[in-house]
Amino acid sequence: MLCPTVRAPLDHIEVACSNCSLRELCLPVGLAPDEMQRLDGLVSTRRNVKRGEVLFRDNDAFTSLYAIRAGFFKTCATSEDGRDQVTGFMMAGDLMGFDGIGHDRHRCDAVALEDSQVCVIPYARLDELSRDVPELQRQLNRVMSREIVREHGVMMMLAGMRAEERVAAFLSNLAQRLEMRGFSPSALILRMTRQEIGTYLGLKLETVSRCFTRLRDEGILDVHQRNVRILDAAALQRLVKGLQRSRA
Amino acid sequence: MLCPTVRAPLDHIEVACSNCSLRELCLPVGLAPDEMQRLDGLVSTRRNVKRGEVLFRDNDAFTSLYAIRAGFFKTCATSEDGRDQVTGFMMAGDLMGFDGIGHDRHRCDAVALEDSQVCVIPYARLDELSRDVPELQRQLNRVMSREIVREHGVMMMLAGMRAEERVAAFLSNLAQRLEMRGFSPSALILRMTRQEIGTYLGLKLETVSRCFTRLRDEGILDVHQRNVRILDAAALQRLVKGLQRSRA
């Protein structure tokens, strides 16, 4: 994606959080300029991860958090018996790796779904710095808290929604997050397979496919493989809220 | 549950984290004695919550975290459209309220399922103290990280397991946590209704009931209303791992 002759200078120009276009979405939110510069000193490494490559894997030693600078990831938890659960899809500005803090080992995999770049945030140094910069600590707590709340939302979706509602919620959420990043909220290019969507939503891939088809037939979507256009966002939202069908 | 003539002295004797029998499960894990004393100074309020009472409610201003000293709670996330999701069942030593850190408002309800007592941990003061006591900050991060990982497990259960497996996982988890607290891991008294279990597991209450019956018929459980005895923990575990039926 990135042309090497362009990437090199970018590494120099935007290497710091203070200059990063994602700073309003990412860890530095709320930091004063001098505080942000101290964070810059910490986040000095970037890492390219090609599509299909693993950034970290379940049971890897935990050393760092990762901020997505560009690209798209899935995080998957794997149970001993081989069950696989996509726990989230992550995009630019999102932070990954919190699962590792609790036991000094990662408890899920992070896999790039397109060629990506992440900022490496060494946790030991972040921990150190956050003693000096209270606002950084607070922000870290906030981000983790929001991750917990986000997961509540996923649980609600998995436990309470039927297939079509789940797919609607998935698309609606994706669109909203793309919009926050300045992309079109209606023209989506999915970076994941039907199988991966299914694993995330607790559905089989055929069911996901059928839901896409049904939403197309209802005039809510335009679907061509991974290109999805949301034609009727309001109807999608009604589905998410379960107003389309009776429900106690 | 607690007899008042006993409770009063207890309040004096065990008022501090340093003396609390739950300190190995709760926030103070890993703190040095002097650090723990500083935490004692902070956690000075206790609050009794009767069965059915709400400790905090969705959209309440966030001021404190809560450590369960005795009793049993459920936490429920409610979506705008009235869908209700039990996100967890909490028992002695568990911490609640992390959902509120992200936006200074709680994002779920905490309801006592039996007469309970919680320690109130004012967040602003905890935040302050954790600057001075790095280990406290680290412990807080660990606890939140584990909450994230716990929720991954719930997502895996909701997305990947069939009804009977979910019920088995629920019981097995409950038993394990009771055992960690020194209770029998085989004789359970459920503090929640079938409805609440169902909401947690993404099943209707009738399905939960039928699963209990089936597990009884299979000789794995002895069920009388809310009294459940686990007769064959190994079989229960096999169910959790999905070894009982074919699965890709």
Place this chain on the structure above:
DNA sequence: CGAGGTGTTGAGATTTGTCAACCTACGTGG
């Protein structure tokens, strides 16, 4: 003793999963 909340069970409807066939798009190498 009665009332109401809770739990169980049954029959039938609905949703989702399973299996299999086929289609489509994309990348590779000739």
Place this chain on the structure above:
DNA sequence: CCACGTAGGTTGACAAATCTCAACACCTCG
């Protein structure tokens, strides 16, 4: 530049799991 192989996606018919609705049993508490 085209042909082919393969992974990913769609669709159909049928099976299985779960939900729905309804009746009834049980238990606790006033």
